[in-house]
Amino acid sequence: MGRVVIDVMPKPEILDPQGKAVVGALPRLGFDVFTGVRQGKRFELEVTGEVTEEVLEQARRAAETLLSNPVIEDVVSVRDAAAAGAGA
Amino acid sequence: MGRVVIDVMPKPEILDPQGKAVVGALPRLGFDVFTGVRQGKRFELEVTGEVTEEVLEQARRAAETLLSNPVIEDVVSVRDAAAAGAGA
Numbered sequence: 001m002g003r004v005v006i007d008v009m010p011k012p013e014i015l016d017p018q019g020k021a022v023v024g025a026l027p028r029l030g031f032d033v034f035t036g037v038r039q040g041k042r043f044e045l046e047v048t049g050e051v052t053e054e055v056l057e058q059a060r061r062a063a064e065t066l067l068s069n070p071v072i073e074d075v076v077s078v079r080d081a082a083a084a085g086a087g088a
Numbered sequence: 089m090g091r092v093v094i095d096v097m098p099k100p101e102i103l104d105p106q107g108k109a110v111v112g113a114l115p116r117l118g119f120d121v122f123t124g125v126r127q128g129k130r131f132e133l134e135v136t137g138e139v140t141e142e143v144l145e146q147a148r149r150a151a152e153t154l155l156s157n158p159v160i161e162d163v164v165s166v167r168d169a170a171a172a173g174a175g176a
Binding site: 025033044047 | 155
């Protein structure tokens with residue numbers, strides 16, 4: 001079974017109220033080193049077989065059309081979860 | 089400026105309604121290879137200096153206390169965005 005990981009983040013120029021809430025709460029809880037927080041989405045898509053180039057191509061198109069809003073969000077990465085350094 | 093990336097996913101045994109909605113919508117849009125989807129959160133935390141071990145330790149504690157609900161979510165990874173293979 002293969003798995004594709006897709007990361008979506010709000011565009012830098014877009015206000016991110018969830019990130020703002022987190023960055024305000026961190027120092028109150030004693031975490032004093034962080035100056036900014038952005039909150040985005042992470043998707044894990046399962047396939048029965050291996051993660052082929054065809055699977056990745058479908059995942060890229062799904063990321064741009066269904067999983068993100070291109071007006072306010074960037075697709076940061078689409079990758080095979082099993083690949084070296086996939087951060088999964 | 090350094091950046092820490094934190095990934096949080098719903099635990100496997102927890103129902104994920106957003107993921108279910110996505111997996112239902114994918115075939116209707118012509119994406120036919122995916123059998124399951126889970127939706128989680130991705131955080132990017134900025135620090136003014138470098139991402140030291142102290143920064144990562146604060147990020148790990150923040151991930152476990154503020155950024156995830158340990159009853160229903162797993163912290164999948166906490167890493168320096170600049171590190172090789174960080175998937176950022």
